[in-house]
C-alpha cells in the first residue's frame with residue numbers, strides 16, 4: 127500500500143479547494159444563470175444559499191475527510207459506519223459522470239484559445255460554435271484536456287495539485303480583476319451593472335419556485351459539494367486548523383470569483399447590445415465570443431478571457447479526477463500515475479457521447495446538478511449531522527478556537543434547516559426535470 131500524502135501547507139489546502147470550487151460553474155454558468163433568472167434577484171438568493179446551505183454542507187464534508195484521512199468511500203467505514211459507504215459510492219460515480227462532460231467543455235475552451243489567436247470565431251460566432259462543439263474536433267480536444275488533468279493528478283498532492291493550484295488560483299483572480307476593469311471602460315457597460323446589481327424584488331418573489339432550486343443547485347455545483355471532492359481534499363489535511371476559517375474563506379472566494387466573472391461578462395454583453403438571456407451550453411461561447419469580435423483589441427482580450435476559463439476549468443477538473451484516483455490508490459496496490467492514466471481514460475470514454483452531441487452534454491449536466499449532487503449532499507448531511515453526531519461536533523471544533531455554541535449551531539442547522547432546503551431543492555428540481563422543459567429525463571439518441 128502507498129504511504130498517504132498530505133498538503134504541505136494550510137494555504138495549499140485552501141487554494142486547492144478554491145481551485146476546485148472556482149471553475150466553469152463560476153465563469154461559464156453563473157453569469158448566465160444570473161442573467162436568465164433576473165440578475166440581482168438571483169444573485170441575492172445565490173449568496174444566501176452559498177452561506178446558509180453551502181457553508182454548513184462544506185463543513186460536513188471537511189469533517190468526514192479530516193477525521194478519516196481516507197477517500198470518499200473508505201472514509202465511512204473508518205468512521206464506523208460501513209453501511210453508509212453507498213453515499214461515497216454515489217459520489218465516486220458522480221465524479222466520473224461530471225468530469226466526462228466537464229472535460230468536453232474544457233476542450234471547447236482550448237479550441238477558443240486557438241480561435242482567439244487566429245480570429246477564427248470573429249466572423250460568425252454561432253456558426254463557429256456549431257462546428258467545433260460536437261464531432262471529431264470536440265472529441266480530440268476533450269482528449270487533450272483530459273491529458274492535462276491526468277498529468278497534474280499523476281504528479282501527486284503536494285507536487286501536482288498543490289503546486290498547480292498555488293499558481294492557478296491567484297492568476298484567476300488577478301486576470302479576471304484586470305478584465306473587469308477593462309470591461310468597466312467600455313461604453314454602455316453601466317447597463318450591465320444595473321442589471322447585475324440592482325434587484326427586482328417583485329420578479330424575485332414571483333419566480334421564487336424557479337429561482338431557488340437553480341440557486342441552491344448552482345451553489346452545490348460551484349462549491350464542488352455532494353460527491354466527496356471536499357471529503358477527499360480534506361482527507362489530506364495534516365493537523366488541526368480551523369475548518370470554519372477554511373470553509374468561510376473558500377465560500378467567500380468562490381462567490382467573489384463568480385461575481386467578478388459577472389462583472390466581466392455582463393458589461394461586455396450589454397456594451398454590445400447582446401441579450402444575455404440566452405440559456406444553454408453554448409451561451410458563453412457564442413455571446414461572449416460575439417462581443418470580442420466587436421471591441422477594439424478583441425483578439426487579445428478574447429485570448430486572455432479564454433485562458434482564465436481554461437485555468438479555472440483545469441483546477442476544478444483535477445479535483446474530480448482526484449476523487450476517483452484517491453479511492454483507487456487507497457484500496458489497491460497500484461501507483462498514482464497508473465491510476466490517473468487508467469481512470470482518466472475511462473472518463474474520456476464516458477465523455478464520448480457528450481463530445482459528439484451537445485444535447486447529450488446538456489442532459490448529463492442537468493442530471494448532475496438537479497439530481498446526483500443534491501442527493502449526495504443530502505446523504506452526507508444526514509450522515510454527519512444525524513448518524514455521526516457527537517464526534518462530528520468534536521471534529522469541527524478541533525482547532526477552531528471558537529465556543530461550543532458555534533459548533534452546536536452548525537450541527538443543528540445541518541440537522542434541520544439545511545436538510546429541509548436540500549429536500550425542497552430536490553423536489554422542485556425534480557418537477558422541472560420530469561414535468562418541465564427539455565432536457566428531459568430521457569437521454570437524447
Ligand code: TRP
Pocket residue numbers: 146147148149150151152224346347348349350351352353355442443445446499
Ligand atoms: N466547482 C466546479 C465549478 O464550479 C466544478 C466541480 C469541481 C465540481 N469538482 C466538483 C462540481 C465536484 C461538483 C462536484 O466549475
